Amino acid sequence: MYIIENANILKDKQLTTSSLLISENRIIKIQTSFNHYRVMKMNVEPYIMTPSFVLFNSKIPYKESFPELKNYLIDQFLLKGCTTLFTYVDVSYENELTEKFKEMKTALVGCPVDFIIGIRIPVRLITPSLMRICKKEKIPAIFIELEDPGQLENVPWGWIREAIFPFNSPLIPKISSSQKKEARAVLSKWKGIMVKEKIPAIYEEIEENQPLPATVLNKVGLFPQRASLMHGTELSYNLYLKGREINNVDEVKLFHYHGDRLVVTVHKGKIVRTGAKVLFKPGYGEHLKVRTPSYFSL
Structure with missing residues (x-):
């Protein structure tokens, strides 16, 4: 178990700062801070965090x-x-x-x-x-x-x-x-x-x-299991270097125009890309079996 603290999470052009409690590569709690937990902490304050795409x-x-x-x-x-x-x-x-x-x-x-x-x-x-x-x-x-x-x-x-x-x-x-x-x-x-x-x-x-x-x-039955950082979801995310020019962009613009700022990609709790280096893990991906499309009410 560990904590990702000071995460600047981008969603719908809004940045919110939260801390995430992680266990077995899943998010088990999200709140402002976890001051009383005596576990390893990872400070990601210099970055913007998005779910992986x-x-x-x-x-x-x-x-x-x-x-x-x-x-x-x-x-x-x-x-x-x-x-x-x-x-x-x-x-x-x-x-x-x-x-x-x-x-x-x-x-x-x-x-x-x-x-x-x-x-x-x-x-x-x-x-x-x-x-x-x-x-x-x-x-x-x-x-x-x-x-x-x-x-x-x-x-x-x-x-x-x-x-x-x-x-x-x-x-x-x-x-x-x-x-x-x-x-x-x-x-x-x-x-x-x-x-x-x-x-x-x-x-x-x-x-x-x-x-x-x-x-x-x-x-198609992928939300919220994929492309979201919510309670209960797997830990898959991107970290972008913060900068003034990306303060008011959404995830799509970040993806298209600021790929040079992408420094870390994590997939199911494991780093798969750091800087320009990709850690290619053959077979780490899985065929996702969708149980029920349109199950989650948006």
């Missing part, structure tokens, strides 16, 4: 050699303060879902960061039978490849809602059109149908390679 990345080179995959994971995740990745596999036919999902999961066994895997499907595969497979396999997210608004009209949404329940993996739009006007029209139609049919869904596309907000993490 969760990034969505659809281009994981999981079929390449391990050295290539390792370098990619270091550059795109560990050096950016990310300890959980979110990705998907493309599924074109119902009968290949289980095999493709298993292939990706097996390829990431040596991953140093935690991961969750969704699937991406065309609209024609939004069927009750595929939704039941997703429920059985506990697929936490189903990305839908969308081209035009009319595609969504003939889907048996009532049956889909029944087939997803009670696991309720969210459906997430993935727009193939590069035209902004067309993309807006598709998303507008998408949201209208999802709300009307009461389908668990995310209404906008998820941005790649930037920290995912709590709303998205909750929908």
Whole structure:
């Protein structure tokens, strides 16, 4: 047991100073101070602390050699303060879902960061039978490849809602059109149908390679277990050097524009990055099994 004291925790552009009581790599209490505890203390007053990030990345080179995959994971995740990745596999036919999902999961066994895997499907595969497979396999997210608004009209949404329940993996739009006007029209139609049919869904596309907000993490069942510093959560965090220019920024701006100030990343209580040096721990990451998406009420 030990205490992290004087932690300047950044959340929603606000810095709050707290002390964290740690036991077995978990936060067991957060309060202003722990003056009466006779345990080891670590003062992090010179730093800004954030939870480690969760990034969505659809281009994981999981079929390449391990050295290539390792370098990619270091550059795109560990050096950016990310300890959980979110990705998907493309599924074109119902009968290949289980095999493709298993292939990706097996390829990431040596991953140093935690991961969750969704699937991406065309609209024609939004069927009750595929939704039941997703429920059985506990697929936490189903990305839908969308081209035009009319595609969504003939889907048996009532049956889909029944087939997803009670696991309720969210459906997430993935727009193939590069035209902004067309993309807006598709998303507008998408949201209208999802709300009307009461389908668990995310209404906008998820941005790649930037920290995912709590709303998205909750929908896929990762919040508050990941990307949060709360009572009962595992100890995964980043430390940035303080400075005047980062006094009023949020976590996303810190991630994008002040990566040079990131000095320490801790994953499940263990240091995985210090300065420019990454401590690559093969297999330290785990495949996160989501119990229930959207369980936590935000």
